[in-house]
């Protein structure tokens with residue numbers, strides 16, 4: 001059975017998760033579920049990034065220790081599993097022993113490319129990276145609008161410059177395929193500007209004693225990104241060179257990292273360079289998704305517009321949240337959330353379109369004997385839709401795959417209107433039962449296509465369908481939201 005390894009970014013735990021985090025995890029989950037249904041053995045990894053300085057600062061503000069903060073908040077991220085119907089197979093915390101051992105092992109493995117030098121630079125704690133003077137806008141970090149700190153230290157550096165040509169080749173030739181194409185070009189142009197060596201440690205003092213020690217030099221902590229990126233192999237047992245690491249990383253062709261566009265550079269440049277240096281296999285694909293805003297604005301504490309995925313799922317159900325975040329806009333683009341958009345889409349697509357179709361079909365087909373003859377027009381359309389759906393899903397175009405499914409469901413609703421099967425529903429009426437078979441066939445296909453997106457609701461529909469003749473109540477899968 002072929003393998004499929006899928007990971008998401010490990011989130012900082014300085015604050016609870018918001019729907020931006022949730023969207024990424026849901027997309028990855030839909031892909032993992034689709035790949036499993038397509039017969040692959042999928043392994044889906046999630047986790048949290050705990051060694052960062054911003055976690056320390058957040059803890060200070062709350063008057064608790066960094067350890068207390070990460071322990072408390074990590075649960076809010078792992079708890080997304082039941083809240084959002086996520087199916088991750090493992091959840092890694094970067095304060096775990098298996099991660100520490102792996103991060104230090106990777107440091108050793110890269111040793112030929114690591115050297116020490118004195119350095120002066122502007123560090124943005126929110127980005128957890130040095131920023132160039134020319135990147136700043138009015139002296140502030142362009143992403144966080146905060147003033148970076150001037151740091152003067154003797155630190156360890158990684159010889160990123162050495163990998164410039166090799167990285168260019170890898171990206172150009174799609175040895176690591178970057179999706180979408182526009183982000184591939186962006187990565188190439190960054191490489192073409194010339195890669196400089198990167199600082200990969202900080203003094204233990206600056207790190208407030210928090211983080212993973214540089215091997216053999218406890219006066220320094222490993223830079224959080226250098227440690228965090230290694231989570232993808234540490235979770236598989238790189239630290240102890242386990243069979244699982246060999247099987248799922250070294251010898252597996254299907255490995256994809258799902259990340260936001262803001263952190264593509266770390267995944268498409270720094271991470272592959274580290275792997276090349278250590279002589280390890282590269283990931284196969286990196287999928288960079290867009291950002292979600294709320295009512296047209298970036299989510300922020302000060303604006304008070306952070307949408308909590310737990311509250312959303314509590315109010316509308318996990319599957320409705322999963323559906324909205326994959327159906328409202330293409331994953332590679334930015335999109336906007338508002339309660340109005342959410343409820344409109346829910347009512348239009350789920351209550352009216354799919355919900356209504358299912359109700360109509362289940363009401364008609366009650367007590368009918370199901371045979372296998374299917375209308376050729378619908379069968380042809382189903383085959384066409386299946387093809388488009390698989391192509392889109394294989395290419396992580398979830399929104400586009402959903403569009404194909406909804407075009408099919410609209411057609412099925414029209415088919416009922418045209419054929420008016422209720423007029424033909426006399427017992428032993430061949431034409432009538434042919435139409436009903438066709439409808440059941442169509443609904444079953446829709447269920448299988450939508451299952452990775454809305455596992456719970458589709459399972460409910462599947463179970464209802466299994467015992468159609470005994471159902472006494474309507475299914476009412478997606479009750480309308482009153483507005």
Ligand code: MSP
Pocket residue numbers: 008009010011012019020021023024049228229231258259260261262263290291292293299
């Ligand atoms: N800890 C790093 C990632 C290390 S991976 C080795 C980090 N954490 S984060 O919490 O800031 O972001 C985690 C993921 O959430 C990233 O992929 C990021 O792009 C994504 N998102 C954060 N805010 C987002 C939106 N508003 N919309 C969509 N995704 C966003 O970066």
